[in-house]
Amino acid sequence: MRKLKFALFGTGFWARYQLAGWRELRGAECVALYNRTISKADALAAEFGIPSTYDDAEELLRKEVLDFIDIATDVNHHQTFVNMAAARRLPVICQKPMAPTLAIAKQMVETCRNAGVRFLVNENWRWQTPLRALKQILQSGEIGAPFRARLDMISGFPVFRNQPFLRDLEKFILMDLGSHILDVARFLFGEADSLYCFTQKIHPGIAGEDVATVMLRMGGSTTVVVEMAYAENPLERECFPQTLVFVEGEKGSLELGQNYFIKTTTAQGTTAKHYPPPSYPWANPAYQVVHSSIVACQANLLQGLHGIPAETDGEDNLKTARLIFASYDSAASGHSVRF
Numbered sequence: 033m034r035k036l037k038f039a040l041f042g043t044g045f046w047a048r049y050q051l052a053g054w055r056e057l058r059g060a061e062c063v064a065l066y067n068r069t070i071s072k073a074d075a076l077a078a079e080f081g082i083p084s085t086y087d088d089a090e091e092l093l094r095k096e097v098l099d100f101i102d103i104a105t106d107v108n109h110h111q112t113f114v115n116m117a118a119a120r121r122l123p124v125i126c127q128k129p130m131a132p133t134l135a136i137a138k139q140m141v142e143t144c145r146n147a148g149v150r151f152l153v154n155e156n157w158r159w160q161t162p163l164r165a166l167k168q169i170l171q172s173g174e175i176g177a178p179f180r181a182r183l184d185m186i187s188g189f190p191v192f193r194n195q196p197f198l199r200d201l202e203k204f205i206l207m208d209l210g211s212h213i214l215d216v217a218r219f220l221f222g223e224a225d226s227l228y229c230f231t232q233k234i235h236p237g238i239a240g241e242d243v244a245t246v247m248l249r250m251g252g253s254t255t256v257v258v259e260m261a262y263a264e265n266p267l268e269r270e271c272f273p274q275t276l277v278f279v280e281g282e283k284g285s286l287e288l289g290q291n292y293f294i295k296t297t298t299a300q301g302t303t304a305k306h307y308p309p310p311s312y313p314w315a316n317p318a319y320q321v322v323h324s325s326i327v328a329c330q331a332n333l334l335q336g337l338h339g340i341p342a343e344t345d346g347e348d349n350l351k352t353a354r355l356i357f358a359s360y361d362s363a364a365s366g367h368s369v370r371f
């Protein structure tokens with residue numbers, strides 16, 4: 033496969049890790065950066081040896097010869113850049129969450145579909161090593177058909193310290209973290225038949241919710257409870273940013289616990305196996321399991337750009353977006369949502 037040239041739109045907190053992930057693959061080369069504050073683009077370009085920077089997206093697209101664009105801006109600008117790319121028949125990778133509303137997400141997918149443009153979503157969470165291992169054990173049938181599960185991403189980590197803009201989001205944890213964890217629920221258990229959501233705001237002075245609980249009926253037979261919190265309270269079990277999972281099946285149970293151990297319990301007893309993430313020198317140790325998943329995710333997206341179906345294309349991620357916005361509807365109305 034030839035090396036694909038791309039431009040990265042957005043040079044914020046996550047951009048350097050996405051660029052580092054692409055470098056691990058050696059199948060893609062970033063040739064230009066866009067950011068509305070050019071000094072930020074210049075600084076990142078100097079760090080990674082990227083030849084061109086722009087604060088005008090149209091100018092970048094006129095001057096650069098590209099195979100795709102990778103969008104890592106804030107969610108409110110995703111549609112604008114997707115439309116620009118689609119108009120030029122240029123494949124797109126878009127950061128999660130896809131869009132600020134479900135209607136806009138649908139329009140983005142439809143625009144690329146009508147233009148015959150590949151539209152992929154950089155949804156890396158499901159590519160974490162322990163979560164991939166958990167999926168394989170579920171598929172093996174060792175614990176039988178799952179009937180109930182709990183996914184926990186509850187943390188006292190000071191998330192606003194690295195990403196202060198999150199304080200101002202009117203839709204916070206369901207959009208930021210729910211886009212990941214609800215996608216993992218789909219990855220593990222299939223599509224949702226219904227959901228009910230309750231949200232809370234614990235931090236003072238923030239615009240959106242920082243705690244959410246979503247109960248879903250999935251795959252026609254599995255009850256899944258998703259618990260998320262960035263309340264920044266002291267916790268006995270602090271494992272940021274690891275997702276903890278407990279699954280009950282007809283013949284046993286599975287538990288993905290702290291430090292990447294999966295315990296499998298059946299009538300024959302309990303076994304435990306360690307599934308640590310790969311280690312990369314550029315990854316922040318506090319985010320190791322997340323940053324390492326960027327590489328696996330982008331490897332899959334790179335295949336998608338070469339015509340091999342990718343897991344998280346726009347059509348697939350639209351199903352996750354439906355869960356996010358249905359959760360907000362449920363929390364606002366106090367009623368369950370059926371699909």
